Amino acid sequence: MGAKSDTPEARRAVRPSHALLVIPLGLIILIMIADVFTGRSSQLGPLLIVAPAVTASFAGPRLTGLMGALAVAGQVLSAFAEGSGLTAGLEIQVIGLAVVSGFLVALRAVRDLRERQLAHTRSIAAAAQEVLIRPLPRRAGPLRIATDYIAAELDARVGGDLFAAVRADRVTRVIIGDVRGKGLPVIKDTSLLLGAFHGSAYRNLSLPHMAIHLGNAMYWNWANAADDDPEADESFVTVLLLDFPDNVGRVETISCGHPPPLLLHEGKISALDARSPGLPLGITVPSVDQYVVDTFSFVAGDVLLLYTDGVVEAASPNGTFYPLPKRMAAWDGTGGPERLVRHVHEDLLSHARGPLGDDAALIAIQRLADRTE
Template sequence: MTVRGLLRRLVPPAEGPAATPWPRVQPKAMTLRRLLTERYGPLGVALAMIAVILLAGFLLPTSQHLASLMVTVPATTAALAGSRVTAVIAGLSCGGALILDAYDGLLDTSIFAVHLLAILLVSGFVIGFRSLRERNIRELTEVRTVSETMQRILLRPLPPRMGSLLIRSAYHASHPHALIGGDLFAAVRTADGARVMIGDVKGKGLPAVEDAAALLGAFRGTSHRTLPLRQLVADLEANARSYFSEAAMVDPDAVERFITVLVLEVPEGAGEVRMVNCGHPPPYLISPQGAGVVLPQRPAPPLGLGSVHAEDYLVDTFPFTPGSTLLLYTDGTYEARDAEGRFYDLDTRVASWPGSTPDELLSHVLSGLTAHVGGEMGLDDDVAMVALQPGPAGSPRTQGTGAAR
């Protein structure tokens, strides 16, 4: 089950932070690369090179003609700055060559013309290539902006609160240039509470994103209806089958795809959670009494392999009172390996959580996961997590805390 490295980040709604940012190592000092490429760095490097070449030309005998070295200045500048700065430096390099050749007495010879011609030709080539590169970067930026917008539309940020239910989420896509992959989550407000879904699509790449988008659309369109939870899951199964059948017309492998999902219903003020688990990793329930997974009495097959009849699904119900926290996650969390091939011990990490809020829980799990794999780039699978906690009813601005363990 898969696809990569994020959310990485999700844009939080104005009401509060719904997504926990992925832990990142912040540099303590400006790196050499930033020093050379930002602001006046490229101009300073070019001027320093011209000064060094001029100084060496004045110190060496006039028989040593160093004006030809000026061609290296615009070539170096093009790697650090834009075409305009490179053009300015090319003009200064021609001036430097003029000074050196005048000092060496070469203005009346063909050598001076060769030096200027070399600088102009090299400068013209590097400025042209730099202009093409800048245009490609602009086009790529525009394409990525549109792509990110579409991805954010598909995987919307979860609201920080639905009624008294506090919600926090985190996401990391396995692909280095994607915001979403085959993992998914969604939450919708219902007449008597909230419904939350987390899932994992079989496969990677664009087909996984398409499968995730199809399921998210079906869930959002169905969950608002006043259907029993088991009927909702049966409808999702019917939608998944229909989608996979249509996809198989152009992709024969679509008939082998499926989606594991966990669907929760949290009635407002009921102090309980109703759950249907379709082949997904069981959630963690953390309370003042301890932490453990909530195993379904009879797990259903993943979507695409299950039944379209509501009576075939069993709804599990368990307590969810103030002071408790639920952690939903995908298999990319506990299947992450370190350099020695050891899996991430999610059980121990969750059990050692010392905090009390959903934000603290996600930060605790994410920091341990990032350290285990040696940094965010060490993750080669999607990771999605959602933390839920019942907050005090009737005070939507209250953040709500559970009992510290």
């Protein structure tokens, strides 16, 4: 069954503000009064076309047509009020006013149709995002999780940044990554990577073997697509894989060319740099010796912030990159990971003072003292 285009969002997109109708109605009255008082020496009736023109800027075709009809009636009434009656000149003016009003109604109808189609497309994109990038659970074992996705393009819902989490054998496994490129090919690559992650997460693979599995999926996908896609040979994805055991205060990570997470421990910020970061996935056929597991302390009360390079590469108007560690340290520590994500989101947009140059994803994870499921 196809999605309905008459969605609430689509109806809101074309709903007029009836309070604004006072403007064209007032213009009709003012022009009629001025036309009558200036007499036959001035022909102000044609100015009535401004009423349906103004109405078309905020209302639908029906109200635009109604205002056009009132404008035509106002021109006729003005002529009779000033005593000129129905003349050939008046007939031409009325016909011209009616024709232009008809064009305005048609243009407004086309615009409404496009707005409904756009609203429908946005609703489909939102559904695609929910299917492709599933929202992370707010609780996973002893973890409290908050996420945020900031699209670089206005109204964009799906981009190259990705994240996911699964629970298996009392471990929470998390992935965050960034696929090179833009557009539909990136959505396909993102879908493939997340599908491989979810499909293998319950096989109890170690982190290195998980990285190999994901690397093979991406490498051979792009290798087989090289003939059809000239950019496939240059495609890659940076990934950070993390395991959070329930009963041990630590986090295990593998970095495949991804920015290091930031740890907030007892009020101090530190980057969890990988000892030997692996190559981004898809560049070469992966092998087990390419990926080294790093283990870091992650005890109750600690907060870990994961992010994509769209965050740290967001530039201000003067070209200064966003200082994420410094701005994270400015967080007052209240409100949990949800408040931290909101703090970074608002501060990042304030820093950029406009659209970001790249999509940005954020995941804040706090370890709680309560380790119950």
